[in-house]
Amino acid sequence: MSKETLTIRDNRTGQEMVLPIQQGTSGPPVVDITKLYKNFGLFTFDPGFRATASCESKITFIDGDQGILLYRGYPIDQLAEKSTFLEVCYLLMHGELPNQNQFDDYVKLVTEHTMLHEQILNFYRGYRRDAHPMAIMVGVVGALSAFYHDSLDVHDPRHREISAFRLIAKIPTIAAASYKYSIGQPFVYPRNDLSYSENFLHMLFSGPCQEYTVSPAMARAMDIIMILHADHEQNASTSTVRLAGSSLANPFAAISAGIGALWGPAHGGANEAVLNMLHQIGDEDNIGAFVKRAKDPNDPFRLMGFGHRVYKNYDPRAKVLQKAAYDVLEEVGRHDDPLLKIAQKLEKIALEDDYFVKRKLYPNVDFYSGIILSAMGLPTSMFTVIFAVSRTIGWISQWMEMISQEGQAIGRPRQLYTGTAQRDYIPLDKRA
Numbered sequence: 001m002s003k004e005t006l007t008i009r010d011n012r013t014g015q016e017m018v019l020p021i022q023q024g025t026s027g028p029p030v031v032d033i034t035k036l037y038k039n040f041g042l043f044t045f046d047p048g049f050r051a052t053a054s055c056e057s058k059i060t061f062i063d064g065d066q067g068i069l070l071y072r073g074y075p076i077d078q079l080a081e082k083s084t085f086l087e088v089c090y091l092l093m094h095g096e097l098p099n100q101n102q103f104d105d106y107v108k109l110v111t112e113h114t115m116l117h118e119q120i121l122n123f124y125r126g127y128r129r130d131a132h133p134m135a136i137m138v139g140v141v142g143a144l145s146a147f148y149h150d151s152l153d154v155h156d157p158r159h160r161e162i163s164a165f166r167l168i169a170k171i172p173t174i175a176a177a178s179y180k181y182s183i184g185q186p187f188v189y190p191r192n193d194l195s196y197s198e199n200f201l202h203m204l205f206s207g208p209c210q211e212y213t214v215s216p217a218m219a220r221a222m223d224i225i226m227i228l229h230a231d232h233e234q235n236a237s238t239s240t241v242r243l244a245g246s247s248l249a250n251p252f253a254a255i256s257a258g259i260g261a262l263w264g265p266a267h268g269g270a271n272e273a274v275l276n277m278l279h280q281i282g283d284e285d286n287i288g289a290f291v292k293r294a295k296d297p298n299d300p301f302r303l304m305g306f307g308h309r310v311y312k313n314y315d316p317r318a319k320v321l322q323k324a325a326y327d328v329l330e331e332v333g334r335h336d337d338p339l340l341k342i343a344q345k346l347e348k349i350a351l352e353d354d355y356f357v358k359r360k361l362y363p364n365v366d367f368y369s370g371i372i373l374s375a376m377g378l379p380t381s382m383f384t385v386i387f388a389v390s391r392t393i394g395w396i397s398q399w400m401e402m403i404s405q406e407g408q409a410i411g412r413p414r415q416l417y418t419g420t421a422q423r424d425y426i427p428l429d430k431r432a
Ligand code: CMC
Pocket: 232, 235, 265, 266, 267, 268, 270, 294, 295, 301, 302, 303, 304, 305, 306, 307, 308, 309, 310, 359, 361, 364, 365, 366
């Protein structure tokens, strides 16, 4: 038992409860309530998990007040500037940065497993052409479990590792195929001579008649976007992956559930919503009216790309992306892009507005990512898909950590029941 404790008193009975307090490496201490029900017959109530640490993790740390995000201790801005996506994948999965040999082996393994079983491509043809690519992602990723029976024993560390590699290697191929299908083009096979990001862009934009020339600036921008989205501690989709995986479901099923959770506009779907909102604003003169709507408590409209459950400061990822947005627009010769102008002005107005200042609503990662992805030539429906490709490493790393933790148990929250108390069944002919 930890030495630090919290004593609380139940005023109904006068009973005092001593609860242990645990301190992590960083972040607020947590009150350990695991024995609260057993010893005192009480549940805690925290819908939305605003004050609940749902697990112990060594992967990612966020200080929302300071605007800090660390992967395995390394600040996100340093990784975005100096690292590559696959190096970050290694770091998240293994806990340390690789040496050259370890990195070469890792890259080789991922690169050589990028192809999909040809049979998987048949799945796509069952979808309507106008299906949202996230709908296809949910289905196809879940379907991977039908192809890899050889490695679905979640208690076997080697099986877990094989599944992790398969997911990291194949997720860009699955995503690119969902895009190609939606625009009626043939699937493009991966190329092993390209880097992870280059290959992803190649599969998205090459066609049978013309090979896409991947510009280093675009590949770097894609790498940065993927690094920034790679993990974000216990967000809605990651918690979904952990909860689904806690029942010992296979990792493809668990990650498919995570993709579903990511889809919502309050989470990964926000980047799509930001671009739609910027288009709706259409002109700098209309910004005031949209800001007014966002502040109206009777209007459900919110400024997309603003606010965050954890960051009560500038999202450190948004800072990196703001610069990347300039670089990409410069590269494609659209430095005076009207959407970027609207975004910049909107950001300035909101940052000076009392409503946003008081509530600590700052731009989040989604505010600029849509502008970059759109400049790359991707439609808005693909934005959340890019997020899912990037986050797969975070999901799988968190899943591996959970499954291998001592005392791992199925996640089973309780509730505050406010429905009707027990009553007797009344036959139909006796009911009023
Ligand atoms: N525009 C206007 N008002 C807002 C916004 C916004 N974007 N976000 C929060 N508020 C207000 C909200 O109305 C509330 O006001 P009041 O106290 O007067 O009732 C106050 O700020 C606190 O909001 P909340 O809903 O309690 O905050 P939350 O932590 O539950 O929600 C959020 C966080 C991200 C869902 C929310 O800020 C939001 O809906 N933002 C827009 C969508 C968005 O950009 N989502 C992407 C999140 S980052 C990507 C990711 O990590 O997944």
